Amino acid sequence: MTGEPRRVLVLVPFPMTSDQIALRAAQATEAGLPPGIELDYRSVRAAPSGYVSQHDYVLADVSILEAGLNAQDDGYDAVCVDTVSDSGTAALRSMLDIPVVAAGKSMYAVALMLGRTFGILSMWTRWFGLYERSLREVGLGAQCAGMRAIDVHPDNRNLLGGKEDEVLPRLLEAGIELIEEDGADVICLGSTTMHEAHGYLQERLPVPVINPGPLSYLVAEALTALDLTHSRASYPRPLVSKESMLVEMLGAAVRAEAEQDRPS
Amino acid sequence: MKRVLVLVPFPLDDEGIANRSAQTAEVLLRPDVSFEFQAVRAGPTSFVSPHDWILLALGIFEAGLNAEEDGFDAVVIDTVSDSGVDELRSMLDIPVVGPGRASLLFALTLGSRFGILAQWEPALARYRKVIPEWGLTDHCAAVGHFGTPPDFAALIAGKEEEILPRMEEACWRLIGAGSDVIVLGSTTMHQAHGYLAEVLPVPVINPGPVSYKLVEAMMSLGLAQSRRAHPRPLSPKPAMIRTMLEAAAAHEIGHG
Numbered sequence: 248m249t250g251e252p253r254r255v256l257v258l259v260p261f262p263m264t265s266d267q268i269a270l271r272a273a274q275a276t277e278a279g280l281p282p283g284i285e286l287d288y289r290s291v292r293a294a295p296s297g298y299v300s301q302h303d304y305v306l307a308d309v310s311i312l313e314a315g316l317n318a319q320d321d322g323y324d325a326v327c328v329d330t331v332s333d334s335g336t337a338a339l340r341s342m343l344d345i346p347v348v349a350a351g352k353s354m355y356a357v358a359l360m361l362g363r364t365f366g367i368l369s370m371w372t373r374w375f376g377l378y379e380r381s382l383r384e385v386g387l388g389a390q391c392a393g394m395r396a397i398d399v400h401p402d403n404r405n406l407l408g409g410k411e412d413e414v415l416p417r418l419l420e421a422g423i424e425l426i427e428e429d430g431a432d433v434i435c436l437g438s439t440t441m442h443e444a445h446g447y448l449q450e451r452l453p454v455p456v457i458n459p460g461p462l463s464y465l466v467a468e469a470l471t472a473l474d475l476t477h478s479r480a481s482y483p484r485p486l487v488s489k490e491s492m493l494v495e496m497l498g499a500a501v502r503a504e505a506e507q508d509r510p511s
Numbered sequence: 512m513k514r515v516l517v518l519v520p521f522p523l524d525d526e527g528i529a530n531r532s533a534q535t536a537e538v539l540l541r542p543d544v545s546f547e548f549q550a551v552r553a554g555p556t557s558f559v560s561p562h563d564w565i566l567l568a569l570g571i572f573e574a575g576l577n578a579e580e581d582g583f584d585a586v587v588i589d590t591v592s593d594s595g596v597d598e599l600r601s602m603l604d605i606p607v608v609g610p611g612r613a614s615l616l617f618a619l620t621l622g623s624r625f626g627i628l629a630q631w632e633p634a635l636a637r638y639r640k641v642i643p644e645w646g647l648t649d650h651c652a653a654v655g656h657f658g659t660p661p662d663f664a665a666l667i668a669g670k671e672e673e674i675l676p677r678m679e680e681a682c683w684r685l686i687g688a689g690s691d692v693i694v695l696g697s698t699t700m701h702q703a704h705g706y707l708a709e710v711l712p713v714p715v716i717n718p719g720p721v722s723y724k725l726v727e728a729m730m731s732l733g734l735a736q737s738r739r740a741h742p743r744p745l746s747p748k749p750a751m752i753r754t755m756l757e758a759a760a761a762h763e764i765g766h767g
Contacts, residue, residue, distance in 0.1 A: 281727075359645075361729075432740040469721075
């Protein structure tokens with residue numbers, strides 16, 4: 248079997264500059280992808296400022312759905328959504344036939360291939376709600392031994408930049424607590440923005456540590472190689488699709504954001 | 512080049528092994544990973560009873576014990592029963608992947624509930640045992656079968672016209688019972704995958720090839736089983752295990 252080049256669209260859930268996108272794209276080197284896989288990164292046009300409330304979740308869902316709507320027409324073979332919240336993935340799956348990889352669900356499934364339980368290591372307790380949402384959807388909450396966060400306000404654009412000395416030892420400590428006190432056999436990083444901490448933690452923790460972004464790229468590679476995609480029975484098409492309405496809505500969101508930023 | 516050892520759970524001849532290793536042609540694999548198939552020395556004749564399960568687990572355990580010393584980078588078990596996987600994981604640091612649990616979990620990333628296509632009625636007992644053990648009871652829509660005894664060497668070759676329609680019919684029953692994804696209940700069904708994937712409206716998981724892609728991903732990410740879930744024995748007995756399987760193989764020659 249020979250491989251045609253396969254193109255994967257990675258949707259970044261916040262509007263970003265090219266430098267900030269490059270920090271996200273650095274995850275690709277951590278995945279060790281086989282030849283023939285090309286990753287393109289695309290930011291959403293507008294977004295909530297963080298993922299801490301239901302208000303934010305619904306805006307994230309809509310903006311990611313809109314950003315990926317044309318992926319299939321644009322010739323992509325798969326879509327990855329670069330957030331453990333799995334925002335927008337279910338809606339995108341209802342619209343696209345190409346595989347749409349949910350980084351969170353994929354991470355929990357793979358964690359249970361390596362151990363009986365997993366723990367989620369996070370920057371911020373206010374992200375726990377989005378893990379609970381995704382775990383409920385995939386129905387694997389019973390195997391989650393615990394969630395721990397270090398409560399350092401995360402920077403979803405510049406990631407750890409400059410804060411490594413403060414952040415890394417605290418993440419390590421919380422990881423040890425997840426293992427020793429909560430009983431986690433595997434550690435799941437609670438955000439793709441934590442990828443810069445993965446190497447440090449894996450070197451020091453005695454259990455597997457899953458880096459969700461790189462894993463999602465390899466899952467996309469596997470799905471395209473296996474010619475598999477999500478089930479239409481779980482993700483039915485709408486009776487009437489409102490693609491142009493979604494595009495108009497995000498255009499309006501961008502204008503509203505610009506309006507707000509304009510000096511008065 | 513990374514090397515993956517694929518353990519075949521029955522002591523098959525070269526032709527039987529070739530029917531198994533044909534699974535690697537059904538998926539696009541990385542150019543920098545090779546898959547080498549090797550059969551166990553001895554094992555049960557059927558796979559329908561706890562007597563069979565324990566012999567299969569021990570045979571696979573023995574066959575993979577030296578994988579790390581032999582220079583392999585990972586081990587895959589060529590049976591959806593995942594027999595021997597936990598035992599090997601307790602002894603090896605390289606990733607050991609069983610296609611059963613991995614396929615069911617992988618199915619949940621594609622749909623809400625899976626249905627398992629079993630070979631025949633006597634095979635059902637094994638699924639009834641492992642699905643609750645893996646914590647996946649709530650995700651299983653149904654386990655169905657197509658009423659045909661398995662042929663562990665020839666698989667379905669030569670009997671396609673008779674068997675494929677029966678498999679398809681059983682899959683439609685699984686879909687009717689609420690399965691969003693079909694998981695083939697044995698790696699021995701791989702020759703039917705292309706046909707079923709084409710005629711059915713839901714994803715069909717071919718567990719062997721899925722396990723190869725997952726083991727590739729694990730090697731690429733430097734992941735392996737958690738030692739907490741698979742603790743080492745206080746006193747490993749590899750020589751004893753080896754001797755037991757040599758005795759089993761000699762016994763089978765004597766009674767062959």
